[in-house]
Amino acid sequence: MITINQLSKKYKDAENYAVSNIDLVIENKEIFGLLGPNGAGKTTLISMLSSLIKPTEGSFSINGLTYKEDKNNLKQIIGIVPQEYALYPSLTAYENLFYLGSMYGLKGNRLTSLIKEHVETLGLTDFIDKKIRHFSGGMKRRINLIASILHEPKYLFLDEPTVGVDVQSKNVIIDHLKELNANGTTIIYTSHHLNEAEHFCTRVGIVDHGKLICKGKPSELIFQQEGANNLEEVFIARTGKALRDYV
Amino acid sequence: MYKLLSSTYKEFLLLIRDLGGLAILFVMPLVLLITITLIQNNTFKTLKDSKIPILLVDNDKGPVSEQIKKGLSSTSAFEVIKKASEEEAKELVFKGKYQLAIVIPESLSTDLETKVSENVDGILAKFGLEEEEELNSRNKRVIQKKEVKLYFDPATQQSFKSSVKNGIDKVISSIEIQSIYKAFEEQLTEESSEEPIFATESFISFKEIVPNKAENAIPNASQHNVPAWALFAIFFIILPLSINMVKEKSQGTFVRLRTNPVSYATVLGGKTIVYLGVCLTQFVLMLLVGLYLFPLISLPKIDITDKLPMLLLVAFFAGLAAIGLGLLLGTIFKTHEQSAPFGATLVVILAALGGVWVPVFAMPKFMQILSNVSPMNWGLNAFYDVFLRSVGFVEIIPEITLLFLFFMITTTIAILYNEKKNAV
Numbered sequence: 146m147i148t149i150n151q152l153s154k155k156y157k158d159a160e161n162y163a164v165s166n167i168d169l170v171i172e173n174k175e176i177f178g179l180l181g182p183n184g185a186g187k188t189t190l191i192s193m194l195s196s197l198i199k200p201t202e203g204s205f206s207i208n209g210l211t212y213k214e215d216k217n218n219l220k221q222i223i224g225i226v227p228q229e230y231a232l233y234p235s236l237t238a239y240e241n242l243f244y245l246g247s248m249y250g251l252k253g254n255r256l257t258s259l260i261k262e263h264v265e266t267l268g269l270t271d272f273i274d275k276k277i278r279h280f281s282g283g284m285k286r287r288i289n290l291i292a293s294i295l296h297e298p299k300y301l302f303l304d305e306p307t308v309g310v311d312v313q314s315k316n317v318i319i320d321h322l323k324e325l326n327a328n329g330t331t332i333i334y335t336s337h338h339l340n341e342a343e344h345f346c347t348r349v350g351i352v353d354h355g356k357l358i359c360k361g362k363p364s365e366l367i368f369q370q371e372g373a374n375n376l377e378e379v380f381i382a383r384t385g386k387a388l389r390d391y392v
Numbered sequence: 393m394y395k396l397l398s399s400t401y402k403e404f405l406l407l408i409r410d411l412g413g414l415a416i417l418f419v420m421p422l423v424l425l426i427t428i429t430l431i432q433n434n435t436f437k438t439l440k441d442s443k444i445p446i447l448l449v450d451n452d453k454g455p456v457s458e459q460i461k462k463g464l465s466s467t468s469a470f471e472v473i474k475k476a477s478e479e480e481a482k483e484l485v486f487k488g489k490y491q492l493a494i495v496i497p498e499s500l501s502t503d504l505e506t507k508v509s510e511n512v513d514g515i516l517a518k519f520g521l522e523e524e525e526e527l528n529s530r531n532k533r534v535i536q537k538k539e540v541k542l543y544f545d546p547a548t549q550q551s552f553k554s555s556v557k558n559g560i561d562k563v564i565s566s567i568e569i570q571s572i573y574k575a576f577e578e579q580l581t582e583e584s585s586e587e588p589i590f591a592t593e594s595f596i597s598f599k600e601i602v603p604n605k606a607e608n609a610i611p612n613a614s615q616h617n618v619p620a621w622a623l624f625a626i627f628f629i630i631l632p633l634s635i636n637m638v639k640e641k642s643q644g645t646f647v648r649l650r651t652n653p654v655s656y657a658t659v660l661g662g663k664t665i666v667y668l669g670v671c672l673t674q675f676v677l678m679l680l681v682g683l684y685l686f687p688l689i690s691l692p693k694i695d696i697t698d699k700l701p702m703l704l705l706v707a708f709f710a711g712l713a714a715i716g717l718g719l720l721l722g723t724i725f726k727t728h729e730q731s732a733p734f735g736a737t738l739v740v741i742l743a744a745l746g747g748v749w750v751p752v753f754a755m756p757k758f759m760q761i762l763s764n765v766s767p768m769n770w771g772l773n774a775f776y777d778v779f780l781r782s783v784g785f786v787e788i789i790p791e792i793t794l795l796f797l798f799f800m801i802t803t804t805i806a807i808l809y810n811e812k813k814n815a816v
Contacts, residue, residue, distance in 0.1 A: 195651050197814075220653040229644030235409035236402070247398035248652040276409075292648070 147171040147194070147300065147333070152203035153355075154189050163189040165355040166203070171348075173299075176322070176332040178346035180339065180376075182384055186355040187335040188228065188304055194333070195225040195302050207300055221249065224298030226306050230285045231292070234278035238269060238288050241277060242295060249296035256295070263291040266324075267317055283314030290318060294325060301325065303334035307341065319345055343367075343376040353384045395654050399662025406636065407666060417632060421625030421674055422681055426689070429617040433691055445471045447481040447493035447543075454501025456567055460494075460540075463563035478541070485543045492548070492556060495541040504571055507535050512575040540564065614682050614692045619703075619775030620748045622678045623768055626671045626710050627739050630718040633667050634731040637722025656810045660803060664715050671711030672704065679703070702778045706788060709795040710771035716802030717767070723806040742768045770794045 149169040155162045164186040171177045179187045192198045194205060196212050196219075204211070210219040232241045242260045251259065264273050267287040277285060290306060303322070307315040319341065326332050336342050342349055343363045350360035359366060363376050370379040407414060446464070450457045464470045473490075475481040481493035542560065544553055640646040649659055682694035696703060718735070725731040743749065745759070746768025752760055763769045774791035777783045 197647060197650060217653045220651060223651070225648070225651040227644055227647055229647070231644035231648040233402070233406060233643070233645055236405055240402070240405060244398055244402040245648065245652070248395060248649065248654045250394070250653070252394060 146173055146209075147205065147207050147331070149194075149205040150203055152190070152193060152205055153201050154186075154193060154198065155201045162201070162355045164193070164200075164352075167352075167355075167357050169350065169357060169360070171331065171333060173331050174326065174329060176326050176334070176345060176347045178342040178349035179333065179335045179352055180337075180342055180349055180380060181335075181352035185352045185384075187352055189355075190352065191225075191302050191304050191333065191335055195223060196220065197225075221296070222299045224293040224296065224301045226290050226293045226301070226303040228304040228308070230277075230289050232277045232285065232288060235276060237274050237276050238264070238280070239273045241288065242292055245292040246295040251296055259295050260291070263295065263321075266321055267291060283310040286310050286314060287318060290321065294330075298330065300331045300333070303332065305335055305337065307336065307338060315341070339377040339380055340375070349376070351380060351383050358383055395658050396661045396665075399654075399659055400665045401662075403636075403662045403666035404669075407670070413632060417629075417670060418674060418677060421621070421628065422677060424625065425617060425621040425678055425681060426685070426691075428621055429614055429686065429691055430689070432617060433614075444491060445473055447475045447484060447490050448472045449475050449478050449481050449493065449495040451478075451498045452496045452500040454499075456501040456504055456571075457496045459567050459570075460496060460563055463566065464494075464560070482543050485545050488545050488547060491545050491552070493541075493543040494560065495543070497538050497540065500538050500540075503535050503538060504568070505575075508568075508571045508575045510535075512572065512579055516579055614686055614694045615779055618678055618682045618694050619779045620772060622675050622707070623710055623746070623771045623775060624739070624743050624748055625674050625678065626707065626771070627714045627717075627742060627768055629667055629671055629674075629711070629714045630721060630739055631732065631735040633663065633715060633718030634722035634725060634735050635728060636663070637719070638725055638728050638731045641726060642728070650814060656807050657803075660719050660806065663719065664712070664803075667715050667718070668708070668711045671714065672707055675704070675707040675711075696779075699778050699782070702785065702788065703775070705785075706771065706774040706778060706792060709792040709799075710767070710774070712799035713767040713771065713795040713802075716799035716806075720802040720806045720809075723810050742766050745769065746772050748772065767795055767798045770798075 147170070149167055149171075152164060152167045153162050154164040167190065179190060181187050189198065193200050194207070196216070207219055208222055210222075212219055233244075236244070239260060242264075243256060246256045246260065260273075261270075264270050267290070269284060269287055269291075272280065272284060277288065280288065286306065286309075290303075293303075294301065301322075306322075307318055310318070315338075322332055322334075323345070334342075334346075346363060348360065348362055349366065350357050351366075352358065361369070366379045367373050367376060370382050373379045373382060448461060448464070450461070461472055464472050475484075475493070478493075478495050481490075481495065484490050485493045540560070542557065544556075637646075640649075679694065679696060679700075683696070687693045717738075721731055721735055721738075725734070745763045745766035746752075747755075747763060748768060752763045752769065755763060770791045774788045774795070777788050777791070781787075
């Protein structure tokens with residue numbers, strides 16, 4: 146279970162809080178979608194949960210562990226799929242996965258078979274010995290995902306894992322995530338694809354101006370929002386139509 | 393340990409996959425070493441073997457100017473080209489066609505002879521060997537001081553000017569002394585006597601002795617250059633190392649590593665091992681160039697007899713110091729634009745402070761004090777200790793200890809900085 150208490154983040158020199166007083170509980174085996182316009186605070190929230198940035202106020206625990214007390218144990222049970230590809234372009238897919246897997250203590254035949262298994266499921270077996278720099282965006286996204294799940298994390302954070310990929314790649318990624326979830330992995334992911342989130346997530350939370358403005362099952366939120374037929378309409382109704390350009 | 397080995401292997405792969413970078417890493421220091429040694433060796437040879445053409449305007453046309461010409465030619469440093477007019481010689485030098493023109497004044501020979509004769513007569517009269525009245529009755533004329541003019545190309549370096557001026561001064565002094573001896577001899581000997589009464593050759597001469605365990609081993613240009621430029625190359629590792637780290641940040645892989653259960657020290661450890669290997673390989677290549685390539689291109693061969701283990705030891709610790717600095721810069725800097733120019737300039741500054749270009753003893757006092765804090769100075773001293781002074785292990789302990797401490801301190805700062813920056 147992930148428990149977030151009054152979590153806030155204010156960046157240095159920023160006027161406003163990027164994340165402000167968020168309270169949230171995510172149960173085990175959930176697929177929780179963090180939705181929101183650009184600059185709403187989704188990535189900041191995920192970055193705090195994945196130890197990349199320090200909260201200004203508030204606290205959180207994952208599976209009862211905190212970074213302050215159990216940094217290494219906590220890192221061992223979470224997986225992070227960053228928005229960037231975060232792979233070494235001059236290394237092959239196998240070399241990237243072997244190295245990143247070994248950072249979780251995986252080794253030998255176990256690591257090799259885990260790599261082969263995931264690469265096969267995500268349709269990349271033929272490219273395992275090719276350098277990442279030659280991969281398409283969709284292929285990189287899939288390797289990026291595998292690199293984060295080799296150690297079979299209990300909690301998986303994904304920051305826009307399907308951005309910029311074709312429909313085929315997107316479907317393969319979503320199906321694989323569903324399979325992981327079915328095997329017990331709790332998934333927290335951010336996305337701008339509201340249709341994808343509506344069908345993929347067990348629950349969603351809409352974040353705007355750093356605040357969690359609503360949360361619930363997609364069907365419940367659609368039902369509660371007058372005149373809404375889908376999650377996108379709920380989203381527009383809650384966050385408005387104004388452009389969210391920011392620097 | 394397994395994570396460290398894995399990190400090391402990854403760094404090794406990253407290094408060998410960048411063939412262009414790898415070539416630059418190994419080839420450029422060798423090119424630098426060969427170029428500098430060729431230049432320095434040729435400068436030495438220029439003064440020693442080949443001749444610098446200089447202009448001589450002889451307005452005297454007497455025995456003294458002949459002797460000056462002979463003296464200049466006998467140094468085998470100059471090729472004397474005669475010019476008729478001072479103006480022509482001056483113009484050619486100012487245009488940079490020649491480095492130097494020497495203008496010998498009119499009546500130098502006769503005036504010198506007269507002046508010396510007068511002085512000698514005066515001295516002999518004091519000893520009662522000549523009648524003072526007879527001396528006074530001679531028509532004494534006022535002889536103006538003579539000036540040998542030297543025209544230098546404005547682009548000529550001060551060190552060259554000084555060495556030429558000293559050389560010419562030596563030739564002229566020798567001619568003056570010879571004239572004095574000759575005048576005394578003429579006054580004191582019978583006309584018929586052919587026995588010289590003075591030994592006119594220099595009584596005092598110099599012998600260069602280098603205090604060294606190896607007798608008569610005078611270090612050549614290669615012995616000086618290989619350690620100095622090898623050290624320079626070793627410290628240039630700062631650049632690719634810090635760029636490698638900055639690249640990891642821009643690629644996002646560093647962000648991923650931060651979320652992994654691996655310590656920053658382990659990540660840095662992998663880099664240290666691989667780049668230390670690079671440093672040692674660079675050093676061995678330089679030694680090989682000094683041993684086998686230098687003789688083929690007419691450069692003096694380096695001598696590493698009985699010194700190899702100590703040299704590798706110094707290279708090991710110098711490499712560690714350089715890597716520590718690279719790790720620190722790579723940790724602090726965020727962009728390639730920050731790390732590359734800063735790293736390159738820092739290496740040049742450290743080299744200058746360390747005495748790679750100008751010996752530390754020739755620096756101003758303040759810079760001499762400052763040079764004590766340059767790790768390149770410690771490294772260079774250790775290399776010279778082994779290479780040129782043939783000292784034992786105990787004598788280099790202070791220097792290698794400083795290099796090791798420098799590595800420990802810079803790496804610790806890098807780790808602490810990273811901890812502070814990324815604390816959660």
